[in-house]
Amino acid sequence: MSDDLKQGLEGVLVTESELSKIDGDAGKLVYRGYTIEDLATGASFEEVLYLLWHGHLPNAAELDEFTDAMVEERHVDDDVMQTVEQLADADENPMAALRTAVSMLSSHDPDAETDPTDLDANLRKGRRITAKIPTVLAAFARFRDGQDAVEPREDLSHAANFLYMLNGEAPDEVLAETFDMALVLHADHGINASTFSAMVTASTLSDLHSAITSAIGTLKGSLHGGANQDVMEMLKEVDDAQQDPIDWVKTALDEGRRVSGFGHRVYNVKDPRAKILSQRSKELGEAAGSLKWYEMSTAIEDYLKAEKGLAPNVDFYSASTYYQMGIPIDIYTPIFAMSRVGGWTAHVLEQYENNRLIRPRARYVGPTDQTFVPLDER
Ligand SMILES: CC(=O)SCCNC(=O)CCNC(=O)[C@H](O)C(C)(C)COP(=O)(O)OP(=O)(O)OC[C@H]1O[C@@H](n2cnc3c(N)ncnc32)[C@H](O)[C@@H]1OP(=O)(O)O
Numbered sequence: 308m309s310d311d312l313k314q315g316l317e318g319v320l321v322t323e324s325e326l327s328k329i330d331g332d333a334g335k336l337v338y339r340g341y342t343i344e345d346l347a348t349g350a351s352f353e354e355v356l357y358l359l360w361h362g363h364l365p366n367a368a369e370l371d372e373f374t375d376a377m378v379e380e381r382h383v384d385d386d387v388m389q390t391v392e393q394l395a396d397a398d399e400n401p402m403a404a405l406r407t408a409v410s411m412l413s414s415h416d417p418d419a420e421t422d423p424t425d426l427d428a429n430l431r432k433g434r435r436i437t438a439k440i441p442t443v444l445a446a447f448a449r450f451r452d453g454q455d456a457v458e459p460r461e462d463l464s465h466a467a468n469f470l471y472m473l474n475g476e477a478p479d480e481v482l483a484e485t486f487d488m489a490l491v492l493h494a495d496h497g498i499n500a501s502t503f504s505a506m507v508t509a510s511t512l513s514d515l516h517s518a519i520t521s522a523i524g525t526l527k528g529s530l531h532g533g534a535n536q537d538v539m540e541m542l543k544e545v546d547d548a549q550q551d552p553i554d555w556v557k558t559a560l561d562e563g564r565r566v567s568g569f570g571h572r573v574y575n576v577k578d579p580r581a582k583i584l585s586q587r588s589k590e591l592g593e594a595a596g597s598l599k600w601y602e603m604s605t606a607i608e609d610y611l612k613a614e615k616g617l618a619p620n621v622d623f624y625s626a627s628t629y630y631q632m633g634i635p636i637d638i639y640t641p642i643f644a645m646s647r648v649g650g651w652t653a654h655v656l657e658q659y660e661n662n663r664l665i666r667p668r669a670r671y672v673g674p675t676d677q678t679f680v681p682l683d684e685r
């Protein structure tokens with residue numbers, strides 16, 4: 308047993324996985340051997356889900372069957388929707404609302420009582436959770452605005468249907484394609500904190516709903532998925548104050564604050580997903596006739612690279628991309644969850660396949676040999 312302390316588990320190998328390979332020095336990401344660039348341009352989110360869960364890219368017949376099975380699961384039971392409405396009325400944080408709703412979905416899951424490690428049941432549960440998250444999230448966003456939920460449409464893709472349920476009208480091709488690409492880019496990323504959370508939960512032989520609920524709670528934090536919302540809030544703050552973005556960043560650094568959307572535990576160079584998203588952010592700006600958000604972002608990127616050697620992660624350019632798509636800022640992190648649920652599920656399946664309880668240890672540095680004093684004598 309080694310007594311080396313690895314704070315934050317940095318660099319610690321905890322499992323073998325066939326899902327995603329990250330080269331942090333070269334800035335490369337692949338899912339099951341396919342580059343993120345090829346998948347972003349060539350595959351839909353549904354194809355990527357299939358790839359992650361079934362081990363190969365689907366052929367046309369497999370994809371049709373899978374898509375139909377996902378579409379069938381889009382509807383969310385009334386009492387879950389009522390809870391979502393109550394949470395929206397109470398102005399709950401969107402990630403907290405999603406965490407509660409996903410946890411509650413298990414009470415309606417026909418496979419809830421099956422063996423937690425049953426592969427076929429878990430594939431069905433994974434499809435259900437993944438199909439229902441957009442319905443829950445779009446309804447939550449609308450309820451907050453005093454609007455009714457919009458029923459899912461069966462003829463739209465996972466990405467397009469979400470935008471339809473959110474806005475009450477079907478998105479144009481550019482928006483649907485951009486959102487689908489964003490879902491593809493966020494679907495998996497090795498043993499990141501939220502995925503590890505899901506694996507720890509599954510390793511006790513708890514169930515998939517519990518694992519995904521744990522993961523949502525972990526993704527919520529500002530050092531992880533929560534950073535995409537923080538990035539847009541920073542850009543808005545700079546813009547509202549008509550400030551030079553570099554001055555904002557200098558002040559933040561002087562005050563010892565982190566700049567959201569920069570730095571990464573694994574990448575030492577620009578995140579390959581940030582490269583793709585920055586291009587998309589630029590294209591959306593060009594189409595709208597204003598490169599304001601893109602240019603503000605690249606100015607911050609250039610400054611942090613030169614001054615601190617810090618590069619943007621996936622959350623930096625997803626922020627201005629989503630903003631230019633008209634998506635409310637505080638649902639950026641739930642949108643991340645809408646995609647990452649694919650990776651969480653795939654890693655939980657791998658965990659069950661070769662399970663061992665995950666249980667590290669701490670070096671005890673507290674007091675020893677204390678003399679116990681009864682309560683009435685303290
Ligand atoms: C989807 C995702 O989860 S991507 C990550 C999303 N999170 C963010 O964007 C939040 C901002 N980034 C960060 O806080 C960090 O880069 C993390 C949490 C992502 C990675 O953290 P770690 O791997 O633990 O790196 P660590 O915290 O040790 O930072 C290393 C050094 O870089 C600095 N640094 C890292 N990121 C930043 C940042 N965003 N802003 C300013 N300084 C930073 C740290 O201050 C530290 O400097 P020091 O050695 O002089 O103290």
Ligand SMILES: O=C([O-])CC(=O)C(=O)O
Pocket residue numbers: 495496497498499500572573620621
């Ligand atoms: O891998 C990580 O540490 C963070 C993460 O989830 C990602 O970058 O997508």
